[in-house]
Amino acid sequence: MQAGQLAPMAAGGGCLARAHGGQRTDPICGAAPVRSQGMTIGASLHPNTTTPYRLLQSHHGNNGSSPSPFEGVDVVFHTAAADPSKNDLQLHYKVNVEGTKNVIDACKICKVKRLIHTSSSGVVFDGVHGLFDVNESLPYPDKFPDAYAQTKAEAEKLVIKTNCINDLLTCCLRPGAIFGPGDKVIPFLDHHGWTHVTIGDGKNCDDFVYVENVVHGHLCADKTLATMEGAKTSGGKAYFITNMEPMNMWDFTYLVQQELGYKRIPKIRIPTVFIKPASYLIEWAYMFVFSNFGIRQPQMLTPARIKYITLNRTSSCNKAIEELGYKPIVTLKDGLKKAVKVYIEMRNKDFSKRE
Numbered sequence: 001m002q003a004g005q006l007a008p009m010a011a012g013g014g015c016l017a018r019a020h021g022g023q024r025t026d027p028i029c030g031a032a033p034v035r036s037q038g039m040t041i042g043a044s045l046h047p048n049t050t051t052p053y054r055l056l057q058s059h060h061g062n063n064g065s066s067p068s069p070f071e072g073v074d075v076v077f078h079t080a081a082a083d084p085s086k087n088d089l090q091l092h093y094k095v096n097v098e099g100t101k102n103v104i105d106a107c108k109i110c111k112v113k114r115l116i117h118t119s120s121s122g123v124v125f126d127g128v129h130g131l132f133d134v135n136e137s138l139p140y141p142d143k144f145p146d147a148y149a150q151t152k153a154e155a156e157k158l159v160i161k162t163n164c165i166n167d168l169l170t171c172c173l174r175p176g177a178i179f180g181p182g183d184k185v186i187p188f189l190d191h192h193g194w195t196h197v198t199i200g201d202g203k204n205c206d207d208f209v210y211v212e213n214v215v216h217g218h219l220c221a222d223k224t225l226a227t228m229e230g231a232k233t234s235g236g237k238a239y240f241i242t243n244m245e246p247m248n249m250w251d252f253t254y255l256v257q258q259e260l261g262y263k264r265i266p267k268i269r270i271p272t273v274f275i276k277p278a279s280y281l282i283e284w285a286y287m288f289v290f291s292n293f294g295i296r297q298p299q300m301l302t303p304a305r306i307k308y309i310t311l312n313r314t315s316s317c318n319k320a321i322e323e324l325g326y327k328p329i330v331t332l333k334d335g336l337k338k339a340v341k342v343y344i345e346m347r348n349k350d351f352s353k354r355e
Helices: 089-109 147-162 185-191 211-225 228-234 249-259 272-288 303-310 318-324 332-354
Strands: 014-019 034-036 039-041 053-057 073-078 080-082 114-118 131-134 169-175 177-179 196-199 208-210 237-241 267-270 313-315
Touching: 073 089, 073 211, 080 089, 080 147, 089 114, 089 147, 114 147, 114 211, 147 169, 147 237, 169 211, 177 211, 177 332, 185 249, 185 332, 196 249, 196 303, 208 211, 208 332, 211 228, 211 237, 211 318, 211 332, 228 237, 228 318, 237 318, 249 332, 267 272, 272 303
Parallel strands: 073 114, 114 169, 131 313, 169 237, 177 208, 196 267
Antiparallel strands: 014 053, 014 073, 034 039, 039 080
16 A cells, blocks of 8 residues: 555544655645544644655444554554534444544554544533643543543543553543634534624633644654653653633634624623523424434534533643643634635635536
């Protein structure tokens, strides 16, 4: 198989793998996710990357295929995940847990040296208490707000536990709220740009992270694990990765709308005391009534989503800075401009095709 070739893989959806001894030297860059079987697979690499990479993609949870795409590979970046908006435990368990087991097994069989796993900052969020500049010492909660966070935590534990088994070094990264070209936030805000709705008191902050910074964090982790000292320090650990610019979540969405060209946007605030009961009622209705007609529940109106968008969720990157040498390479402002620019270009192309 040639470097850069798209190949099937016995894993939970998709990975980026770097082969040793490859000849490819042209820069690889991109941020749009690849979608398959309800999964989102990050396919982004730092613009300055000159090492050969392969994007490996397969059906989630498929452990019957050959792990051969991992042969001759030094490092695997396991980035696959099912759509977080779908609160389907069976789906998320198959992709996040069983899929991660398959990736680990394939790495062991093919003697891969390093496995960098894309986890989530949600693995320490219980949906009840806000997170304020938390660090990696915060334990996993006893209960999670949804199936996505629960299974991502299980997958993270598997990867951490695997460190140093069969000489495989592992590391997990916990990105904050990822945004960039190809995300769902910008199209949603564009479609509802005529108004700005705030749910709750509007005081909660979040840690957003531009997709290129997430990619950069993965490369920092790989570089660290590749050294003897770094392997001792960072092997089997998890790290929060953000833009290190926590801000009010509703201010962020307002900035996106302004960048999209919406001006003088009327603001509406809906108290949590009204929206929470409504979200449970709506979920029940879609689960037992509307689903029979193939009608899907709006993503913003799920009980789990209400918890995510009304509670504070910020974390510290100090550990990643000190041990991985991580530092954001794209500011929040620049990332926002890049993401919106790409979205507008894609939107205009779609409009021109319809005409």
